[in-house]
Each structure stands twice: as structure tokens, then as C-alpha cells.
Amino acid sequence: MPNPKQKNNNSSKKKKIKFQTVRGMRDILPEEQIYWNKIRKAVDRVAVDYNYGRIDTPIVEPTNLFERTTGKETDVVKKEMYKFETQSGKKVSLRPEGTPSIVRAYIEHGMRTKPSPIKLFYIGPMFRHDRPQKGRYREFFQFGFEAIGEQDPILDAQIIQTALRIFSSIGISKTALQVNSIGCQECRPNYDNLLVSYLKNRKQALCMDCKDRLKKNPLRILDCKEEKCTQVVTQAPQAVDHLCPDCKKHFIYLLECLDELKITYSINPHLVRGLDYYTKTVFEIWSKDDEEGRVALGGGGRYDYLVEKLGGKKTPGVGFAAGMDRIVEEMKERGIKGAKTSQPKVFLAQLGDLAKMKSLSIFQGLEKAGITVAESFGRGNLKTQLKKANQLKVDLVLIMGQRESLDETVIIKDMTGGNQEVVTLGKVVIEVKKKLKKIKKEVRVK
């Protein structure tokens, strides 16, 4: 038998551990939620207007889903994925982005048989083991819209319109749109060859990563942020000059649609997006007054081979995603307010144990009647409670003291006019409703 005394000694020696969030991750506290709510509301509303249905996919997916789509050689998959093996030896990853999961779901649920395009939107956390820096987290949040099954460039224009609509309804109306076309399976190989032969002659001037990219992913060199690489690519051949007739037609039609919608844009020949599956249209939306080195608010493009790559029938698609963490930061910088929260109109104050207990059911009755009530059940002192009621600028204060709790009554104090009245417990809800209605009327007359 263990000696109880000894056991006690052991546990008292245990070190106190201070728990903290894992590096690159953080809590989003209640006072921050107003910003997030505003974004979520805007996304929901625009999704209804543009006929997108919400989809939630798992956070954990097979690792090769992303290797196959996002690309084995991309930074996202090669360096930044949270990969692990399950107890049964399955290789899985925390999703680093949304599109591959949506396309997997599209195939898995046979959405092809439904009328095209299938329009889906998502909102949720993504994970990348990137170097944490200002506004960039390892767990970050994105919303995204995908339209699958239509190749018409009008869908590209509409997806851009949808993105801009969300930003403007959040309050971010001044943005800068950049567009580019990176071609298709027909014209991209030719362009890649041209690019590689141009860059090979200047290989010594490239950074280490780009030297490596020359063999595996030359297009990515175009958006390398290293100064020496940006120097090299200024004179590089541009994809838009080497598009096949189909890609060219597609791009021109998109630009005409944007003109029609009066959406201003600039063509950025070095915009390629960091993922393997894009074809034809790629775009990014930036904050208008952006400093160098910051991340775009959102971006996207067309992915006409992605469904096929995951084993489905050849089906075109187009989509975009935006970073919510980045948007929250932008809202704060621009002084954009968060979503409105419903302000309590009534404060419930109590004094004494019996009153405290009875207050619980008064609270419940008012709450059921749709009246938001503030209280501070923990505090005994009436003065402090009334002080809090004043700070909250409520219209009515309900007071139940020791005497009222014995009498089964409540004092209703009108904070706008100052008069007060005693009512029986059974009539509290009706009286409160009546008084609030009257106050609302008076405010309107004023």
C-alpha cells in the first residue's frame, strides 16, 4: 500500500505549469468578435444575394489531397503544412486552404448531376506553419466562394464582383484589383519554356529559392519578393503576350465585363498566385494604400483542371478566398466599426439572498419575452449595481430588495423620466414591455 503521507509530499512538489496558446495561434476574445461578426454577416448576406450555398468540410483531410492539387512543390504544401499520421497510420493534414476540399466534396457527393454552376461558399480556420508575423497566424481564418461547372468568363467577372461586394459591405470600399491570365494546358508549356530560357541566362542573379524554382515551378519566380529577383523579372516575357486564341478571348471578355461593371483594375503580369491549379484568370484584391510586403485582402482565379486532377470528369471552376484576420486588421486601421450588438434596455438589481434567487426567474421571464436584460447577480451592494445600470444607459431598472422579495413585488424605475412604480411579480413582463414601448415613442417624438 502506498504511504498516503508520501503521496501528498509528491503532489506538493509538482511544478506549476503556465499554459499558453501555441506559437502563431491566438484567442479571439469577446470584445474582438464585433469585427468578426460584421465579416460573417456580410459573407452570409452576399452569399444569399448571389445564390451560394454554405458548405462545411473537415479541418483534417488526406495529405495527398493537397499534394495533388495545391502542388507538391509549392511553399504551402512543401514547407507549411501541419502533417501527421493517425493512430491507424493514415497520412493526414490540417487544411492549409479551402478549394481542394470543396472540389473533393463536389466529386464525392456527385454534384455534377445538379444544374451548373454549383455555387458553394465556406468560412473557417486554415493552418499553415509559416513564420508568424504581424497579421499572419498559423491558424488563420478564411472565407471563400467557388463556382464549379461553367467556363464562361462572365463567371470570373461575377466572382470578382462578389468579392468586391463583400469588402464594400464591410466598409472597405476603396480597394485595388489586379488581374492576369496565366494560360492553359495548350499555351502554358510554351510560355514556361520561354520564361525558363530567359531566366537561365540570368540564373546567377536569382535568389536560392528561385534557382530551385527554375526547375520545378518557374512561374513562381515572377512573384518572388526578393529584390534581386524582382529586378530580373521586370524584362521577362509576359504570359498575356503568349496566350492561345481561346485564353486570349477569355481574358479580353473578362476585361470587357469588368469595364461594363465599372470595376477598375490593373493588369499585373507578375501576378501568378502561389498554387499549382490555376489556369487562365488569376486576381488579387489589395488595400488601396498598401505598404510593400503586406498580404492581399483576398484573391483567386480559375481552375479548369482541378476536378479532373482529383479523379472527376473534366469540369471548369473559378473561385476566390479572403483572409479574415487581414480584413479585421484593415477594418481597425480604417476606423471601421464592428457589428452592432443589442444593447440591454433593462437592468435587474437585487438585494439579499431571497431577492437574488427570485431575480433568476424574473430574468428568465424577460429573456423569453425577447427583452435583453443586464444584471450583476454576483454583487450584493445596491449602489454598485445602480452605478453599472447607469453606465449601460438602460431605460429601466428593476429593483428587488428584501421587502419586495417577501411581498413578491418589484420596483420598476424609469431612468428616462425618473418616476418609479411597484408591480407584482406576475405583471413584470407586461409592465416592462408597456414602459419600453412608451419610452421608444417618446424618443421618436423628440
Ligand SMILES: [Zn+2]
Ligand atoms: Zn491557352
Ligand SMILES: [Zn+2]
Ligand atoms: Zn527569388
